Amino acid sequence: MRILIVEDETKLAQALKESLEYEGFDVDIAHTGEDGFFLVNERHFDLILLDVMLPGRDGFDVLSTLRKRDLQTPVLILTAKDTVEDRVSGLDRGADDYLVKPFAVPELLARIRAMLRRGRGEQRAVVLKAADLEMNVVTRDVLRGGQAIDLTAKEFELLEYLLRRQGTVVTREMLARDVWNVSVRAVPLDNVIDVHMTRLRKKIDQGFAYPAIHTIRGVGFILREPNR
Known part of the structure; x- marks a missing residue:
C-alpha cells in the first residue's frame, strides 16, 4: 500500500x-x-x-x-x-x-x-473479485466458479484481507496486526494464522484448476489470478 x-x-x-x-x-x-x-x-x-x-x-x-x-x-x-x-x-x-x-x-x-x-465508505468495494473467485462483503457470500463456499468468520476476514491486497504479498505480521488485532507477534499466533490459512486454502482452492492463494516461503502469502 x-x-x-x-x-x-x-x-x-x-x-x-x-x-x-x-x-x-x-x-x-x-x-x-x-x-x-x-x-x-x-x-x-x-x-x-x-x-x-x-x-x-x-x-x-x-x-x-x-x-x-x-x-x-x-x-x-x-x-x-x-x-x-x-x-x-x-x-x-x-x-x-x-x-x-x-x-x-x-x-x-x-x-x-x-x-x-x-477506509472511506465511497472507496471500499462491496464486491471483490479475482478471476473466478468472488466475495460480497455485505451479504457475505463467497463463490468460486459459481460454486458457493462456506467460510467461518475468521476465514472470511482473511480472504477479504487477501482480496483487497491481491497481487501483493501479505506477511504474518500484517495478518497478526490487522486481522487478529495483535501488535506483537508470537510463535503461537503464527501457528494459529497458518492453521486458518491452511483451512481457507482447502476451501478456496481444492477441486479447482489452479490455486488462488500461494505461500511465499519465509515471507507470507499472496492471492493472485493465474499467470500473474
Whole structure:
C-alpha cells in the first residue's frame, strides 16, 4: 500500500518515510503543497499524510481542492496548529483524522492502520473479485466458479484481507496486526494464522484448476489470478 507524505521538514519527512517503510508501506515524499498536489494527480495513494504549514500552497488549500475534485483517498493532517478551531477547519475541509506535532510514531502508525481498515465508505468495494473467485462483503457470500463456499468468520476476514491486497504479498505480521488485532507477534499466533490459512486454502482452492492463494516461503502469502 502506498502512502504520500507532504511535509516541508526534511528530517521529519525522512524519519516518517523510514518508519512507514519498515512497516511494509511504499512511501513517496513531497516537500511543498504544489508538489504533493502534483503527485496525487499522477499516482494512486492509499493514504496521504498532509502537513498544514507548507511553503506556498498550504495543506488546507490542497485538501480542499482534492475534495472538490472528489478524491476520496483518506487524509491524515499533521500539524503544530492545535487549537479547536484549527482541528474543526481541517475536518470540515475533508480530513479523516488530525494529529498534532510533536507526536509519537506508534500513535501515528495506529491511526494509519485504523484509517486503512476503515477506509472511506465511497472507496471500499462491496464486491471483490479475482478471476473466478468472488466475495460480497455485505451479504457475505463467497463463490468460486459459481460454486458457493462456506467460510467461518475468521476465514472470511482473511480472504477479504487477501482480496483487497491481491497481487501483493501479505506477511504474518500484517495478518497478526490487522486481522487478529495483535501488535506483537508470537510463535503461537503464527501457528494459529497458518492453521486458518491452511483451512481457507482447502476451501478456496481444492477441486479447482489452479490455486488462488500461494505461500511465499519465509515471507507470507499472496492471492493472485493465474499467470500473474
